[in-house]
Amino acid sequence: MAESTAWTMTLLASAQGGAGMAESLCFWVLAIGALAGAVGVVISKEIIRTAMCLLATLVAMAGLYFLLGGYFLGAVQLIVYAGGTLVLIVFGVMLTARSPQVSFEPRWFEMAAGAVICAVLLATLLHVVLRTTWPGEAGDVPDATVAAIGQQFLGDYLVPFEAASILLLVVMIGAAFLARPIRRDRRRSRRNV
Amino acid sequence: MFTVTLQHYLALGAVVFCLGALTMMVKRNAIGVLIGVELLLNAANINLVAFNRYAAPGALDGQLAAIFVIVLAAAEAALLIAILVNFYNNLITVDVDQGDRLKG
Numbered sequence: 001m002a003e004s005t006a007w008t009m010t011l012l013a014s015a016q017g018g019a020g021m022a023e024s025l026c027f028w029v030l031a032i033g034a035l036a037g038a039v040g041v042v043i044s045k046e047i048i049r050t051a052m053c054l055l056a057t058l059v060a061m062a063g064l065y066f067l068l069g070g071y072f073l074g075a076v077q078l079i080v081y082a083g084g085t086l087v088l089i090v091f092g093v094m095l096t097a098r099s100p101q102v103s104f105e106p107r108w109f110e111m112a113a114g115a116v117i118c119a120v121l122l123a124t125l126l127h128v129v130l131r132t133t134w135p136g137e138a139g140d141v142p143d144a145t146v147a148a149i150g151q152q153f154l155g156d157y158l159v160p161f162e163a164a165s166i167l168l169l170v171v172m173i174g175a176a177f178l179a180r181p182i183r184r185d186r187r188r189s190r191r192n193v
Numbered sequence: 194m195f196t197v198t199l200q201h202y203l204a205l206g207a208v209v210f211c212l213g214a215l216t217m218m219v220k221r222n223a224i225g226v227l228i229g230v231e232l233l234l235n236a237a238n239i240n241l242v243a244f245n246r247y248a249a250p251g252a253l254d255g256q257l258a259a260i261f262v263i264v265l266a267a268a269e270a271a272l273l274i275a276i277l278v279n280f281y282n283n284l285i286t287v288d289v290d291q292g293d294r295l296k297g
Contacts, residue, residue, distance in 0.1 A: 038212040092274040114218035125207035171268040178275035
């Protein structure tokens with residue numbers, strides 16, 4: 001625990017130190033971690049390994065958020081994504097684990113078509129990214145990020161904030177309704193029809 | 194090379210986005226498709242946060258947008274898992290190619 005805290009502190013210090021060697025080192029390590037996880041998601045055969053590769057990508061992305069000064073956002077990413085969504089995915093894997101042994105291997109033409117489409121998309125995106133002159137220097141983010149975010153939520157972003165809370169309520173009810181257990185008698189009557 | 198610029202983050206986001214799209218196209222397991230969507234949303238998020246730092250420092254709009262994206266991603270994952278459980282109850286498989294009952 002103490003080690004990870006010290007590591008986080010060095011990460012924060014390097015992020016605040018500006019364009020330093022440490023920042024670029026952190027960036028490359030985290031970026032390679034994220035890319036390795038994403039490649040693992042594509043090529044892994046078993047679904048639980050895919051989920052673990054996604055976890056690697058999510059944690060590396062959270063590190064990149066820390067590096068970019070989004071401390072609260074990095075924490076939210078770790079708690080909500082790595083702690084919540086990934087557990088949900090693993091629950092989904094467990095609930096549907098007893099599928100009959102069908103092959104989930106992609107067919108070769110699906111693989112080829114997907115690779116071609118994604119290669120074209122990647123080439124286009126990278127062309128745009130590398131040819132455009134972007135605003136250059138990294139500025140400082142506000143110091144008290146959490147307080148500022150809270151004030152923005154209850155100020156300029158009040159309507160989206162409330163809309164998000166209503167959306168979460170609707171999703172909660174909808175998910176509970178969809179995932180309800182089917183009663184035996186109803187299933188039998190449906191079969192008789 | 195050694196100073197990290199906005200382009201580095203945008204290029205990383207582009208590569209992760211394409212890998213997520215490839216995951217969505219290639220996986221036949223429905224949970225694999227969901228994982229591909231999560232990759233897409235993360236790639237979009239890294240762009241938002243990077244633009245916040247480099248293009249509009251002093252503001253927090255990019256980070257707020259990223260928080261909303263995370264909220265939507267969690268909601269979407271919960272609903273998709275619920276739909277998936279129904280799919281599995283009806284068809285005893287999670288192969289998305291088997292869900293073709295409405296095919297003409």
